[in-house]
Amino acid sequence: MTDLLETLIENREMVQPNHANMLEVAHGxxxxxxxxxxxxxxxxxxSGETCVxxxxxxxNFERPIPVGxxxxITAYVYDAGTSSVKVRLITEREDLRTREREKTTESYFVYVAIDGENRPTSVPELTxxxxxxxxxxxxxxxxxID
Structure with missing residues (x-):
């Protein structure tokens, strides 16, 4: 069994000009x-397994993330099936100089755990x-969304 808080991942990506669209904000x-x-x-x-x-x-793209x-990005597992894993993801725009943050994007992804032969494999219970x-x-x- 794996506790929800053990699945919490937070990461940052600096938006550079090569990540931007013609409006100079991060390309979706x-x-x-x-x-x-x-x-x-x-x-x-x-899961302790490779997931795809x-x-x-x-x-949902609510607001842009400017270059600079x-x-x-915050992600955590909130539910699991036999081999599937549901993850909530929230992206915020962050100005590192002021530490100001605001939500820009939210999504729900489903991953499947696979074994060494790329076949679905079981996942533990979420606690x-x-x-x-x-x-x-x-x-x-x-x-x-159901």
Whole structure:
């Protein structure tokens, strides 16, 4: 069994000009790639297995991330099936000089754990052993698309 808080991954990507579109903000495809990578890390930390992306339930881009700011990405596992792992991802724009942050993107990804022969393999049970873990799980379940 793995506790929800053990799956929490936070990462930053500096938005450089080569990551930007013609409006000089992070290209949505780059943001999605960064989120997918951090989400996979969370799923692998949970399962102890290699995990591949199976589904993106939604991808809501609420505001841009300008060149020079960072994309601050948070991911955690909030539910699991037999071989599937559900991960909530939130990206915030962060100005490192002022430490100001605001949410830019939110998504829910599903990963599948695979074995050495690239076949689905079982994952452990998710546990929630703290108030913070319970708060995060509840927030994910409330925002999830069925």
């Amino acid at each position: 495809g780059n943001v999605m790639k960064w989120m997918d990578e951090v989400g996979a890390m969370s799923a692998m930390r949970f 992306t199976a589904r993106v339930d939604q991808m 700011d960072t994309a601050y 929630v052993d703290s108030d913070e873990g319970e708060r995060l799980r509840r927030a994910a379940l409330e925002g999830e």
